[in-house]
Amino acid sequence: MTARILDGTAVARTLLEQTAERAAAFTTRTGRAPLLATVLVGDDPASQTYVKMKRSRCAKVGIESRAVELPASTTTEELVETISALSADPLVDGILLQHPVPGHIDERAAFEAIAPGKDVDGVTMHSFAAMAFGEPxxxxxxxxxxxxxxxAYGIELEGRHAVVVGRSPILGKPVGMLLLARNATVTYCHSRTADLASVVGTADIVVAAVGKPELVRGAWLKPGAVVVDAGYNPGNVGDVEYVAASERAGFITPVPGGVGPMTIALLLAQTVDAAEAAEKALLPA
Known part of the structure; x- marks a missing residue:
């Protein structure tokens, strides 16, 4: 068996084209483009690269970006104040706080300063609750x-057993909630899970999100399983043993070119969603 590739680059391209059309229509109606504010604290090279890439993608789909760059010495209180000001600015539609922030900052407090209607990265407790309860x-x-x-690939989720390897608040936990809302049966695995191989072997769908190179071995997989590798490690290596897994799985995401492009595409799509929602809220009842 050779797994079919889940081509995130191609699917993201379609989503970006749709987002560009919506952004153009919004700009025509309102006289301004949707605006995403990016907040970067410190000078971490990888974070700087990610922010530049996101701003470049914004420009390509007709979304304006506003860069807010703060020194590494910024305090939690200063960061919260900055984000609160962006939340109150009617010209800002979405806010992205680049993760991670310096260790001395209370990242959760900073995330919670993002107004729910501008949390286009889905990092606040409000957004997590919405995902968990199936609310807008x-x-x-x-x-x-x-x-x-x-x-996009017509993969059925209802009634299937999904195993999520990882429990981070912005990836592992919410993806499990979204799968559960789609009527999958969800098992979370983590560093304390006993006999991880056996648990993974029961899965119809595996989502690997731990940040450990090739942790999930190909031999563990149920034949025909759907494998989503959300990990990215040095050397373009994911969290799944790709070659062995692709010989056993039914579908698999490549690294790179699988999950990564979808992440950015959804960020931009949700920025336009936020702009449209704010526009609608201003219309007379």
Whole structure:
């Protein structure tokens, strides 16, 4: 068996084209482009690269970006104040706080300063609750992108057993909630899980999100399983043993070119969602 590739690059391209059309229509109606504010604290090279890439993608789809760069010495209080000001600015539609922030900052407090209607990265407790309860709201971008990718390939989720390896608040936990909302049976695995191989072997769908190179071995997989590798490690290596897994799985995401493009595409789509929602709120009842 050779797994079929879940091509995130191709699916993201379609989503970006749709987002560009919506952004252009919004600009025509309102006289301004949707605006995403990016907040970067410190000078971490990888974070700087990610922010520049996101701003470049914004420009390509007609979304304006506002860069807010703060020194590494910024305090939690100063960061919260900055984000609160962006939340109150009617010209700002979405806010992205680049993760991670310096260790002395209370990242959760900073995330919670983002107004729910501008949390286009889906990082606040409000957004997590919306995902958990199936209520309207923004999805965490990587989990939401994963579901859109699975939908694009017609992969059925209802009634299937999904194993999520990882429990981070912006990836592992929310992707499990989104799968549960789609009537999958969800098992979370983590560093304390006994006999991880056996648990993974029961899965119809595996989502690997731990940040450990090739932790999930190909031999563990149920034949025909759907494998989503949300990990990215040095050397373009994911969290799944790709070659062995691709010989056993039914579908698999490549690294790179799988989950990553979907994450950015959903961030931009949700920025336009936020702009449209704010526009609608200003219309007379």
């Amino acid at each position: 709201g923004f999805h965490s971008c990587t989990p939401g992108g994963i579901l859109r990718l699975l939908d």
